[in-house]
Amino acid sequence: MPKQKCIICGKPLNDGIMINGRGICKNCEERIIKAESGTDFYEYYKGCIRKTIAYYMVRGVDYNWLNYPL
DSSP states (O other): OOOOBBTTTOOBOSSEEEETTEEEEHHHHHHHHHOOTTSHHHHHHHHHHHHHTGGGOOTTOOOOOOOOOO
8 A cells, every 4th residue: 555645745644634534744734723814825725625635525415524522
């Protein structure tokens, strides 16, 4: 099985988060958290996430994901 890559930077995924089977590395995760709304970085990250994750999700479908308490 090939090693997963970050959906934003494309580097091998050693740590970070997984969303719907796709990964975001720790560095990109931290940059997303710190990005301010309306900046070019924010729009770039939003576009990457939209292309790779949200595109495959169908509106109105209940995926029965677990809700983890924070």
